[in-house]
Amino acid sequence: MKSVVVYLRLVSIIFLVTFVGACSEKVEVEEAVVKETVADSSKSEDKQVVPETQVYILVQPSGTDGEVRVNDIPVRVGITADSLSHVDIEPYLVSGENELSILPFKSSGSVSVEMTSHTVDGNGMIYFNNGDVLLSIRAEGERGVGTVNFPSARPIWAWTNADFIDDSKSRDEAIRFSRLYYEALVKGDVDIVLPAHEPIFSDQSILEPFFSFDERMEELEADLKSNAVSDFWLFDDFDDIGIELQPVASGRLFIVRRKDGSALFRTSQSNPDERIYYDSMIGRKNGKWAFYL
Numbered sequence: 001m002k003s004v005v006v007y008l009r010l011v012s013i014i015f016l017v018t019f020v021g022a023c024s025e026k027v028e029v030e031e032a033v034v035k036e037t038v039a040d041s042s043k044s045e046d047k048q049v050v051p052e053t054q055v056y057i058l059v060q061p062s063g064t065d066g067e068v069r070v071n072d073i074p075v076r077v078g079i080t081a082d083s084l085s086h087v088d089i090e091p092y093l094v095s096g097e098n099e100l101s102i103l104p105f106k107s108s109g110s111v112s113v114e115m116t117s118h119t120v121d122g123n124g125m126i127y128f129n130n131g132d133v134l135l136s137i138r139a140e141g142e143r144g145v146g147t148v149n150f151p152s153a154r155p156i157w158a159w160t161n162a163d164f165i166d167d168s169k170s171r172d173e174a175i176r177f178s179r180l181y182y183e184a185l186v187k188g189d190v191d192i193v194l195p196a197h198e199p200i201f202s203d204q205s206i207l208e209p210f211f212s213f214d215e216r217m218e219e220l221e222a223d224l225k226s227n228a229v230s231d232f233w234l235f236d237d238f239d240d241i242g243i244e245l246q247p248v249a250s251g252r253l254f255i256v257r258r259k260d261g262s263a264l265f266r267t268s269q270s271n272p273d274e275r276i277y278y279d280s281m282i283g284r285k286n287g288k289w290a291f292y293l
Contacts, residue, residue: 070251243264
């Protein structure tokens with residue numbers, strides 16, 4: 001198999017599992033340690049807080065899998081049950097109350113979960129062996145919900161300022177944007193693809209200031225141009241796919257999928273292991289559609 005460059009939102013291979021069980025728990029968290037910085041972006045001079053700690057979920061399912069949401073946003077990396085995993089949820093969190101919801105796919109089985117806060121050093125390294133436990137739940141059999149309150153200032157993530165879009169006009173716009181972006185991706189059209197990733201890269205530059213907004217854009221452009229002339233750059237015809245929009249983030253974002261449930265924005269090799277997958281959550285701000293999270 002050829003070595004390929006996945007140039008959209010680089011994600012560590014961390015796994016999503018599902019919490020199951022009827023549970024509800026509320027936790028207050030002490031003031032988090034934060035510092036101010038200026039995101040390296042020509043789009044904004046606003047100061048943002050950069051966490052010196054990052055929040056993860058440690059999950060251990062037994063006999064079931066399913067879906068986890070943080071503030072109604074699915075944590076998107078999926079696996080089957082019976083796997084121990086750390087899931088980064090920092091970009092999903094806000095100042096104030098945050099909700100963790102758990103939807104099991106089976107009525108049997110159980111999941112233990114800890115929400116933990118971990119120190120980030122000056123090089124962006126995170127140490128999982130010395131985290132502070134913020135919330136601990138063991139659930140089985142039914143849907144579970146827990147809440148955590150962060151009273152201190154947290155970064156203002158782009159998705160929190162996106163428009164509410166769960167209406168028919170917005171759905172029509174989202175479908176038109178999905179077609180425009182998909183066809184631009186096929187062609188390697190950087191003039192359309194690059195601006196659509198400004199919200200993601202702005203947020204990532206807050207979490208990882210050692211890799212600037214401009215550097216992310218430059219890498220994306222270079223990889224897009226390289227990939228678009230490679231023999232693994234295979235796509236289906238958009239008109240043959242059919243898409244579905246799933247509202248998330250309490251109506252601020254859509255997840256865009258194909259009718260078969262798979263990601264819309266992906267290459268089309270017959271072997272799923274050879275496909276390249278891209279971001280799937282879109283939203284709108286001031287009339288402009290883009291990718292978030």
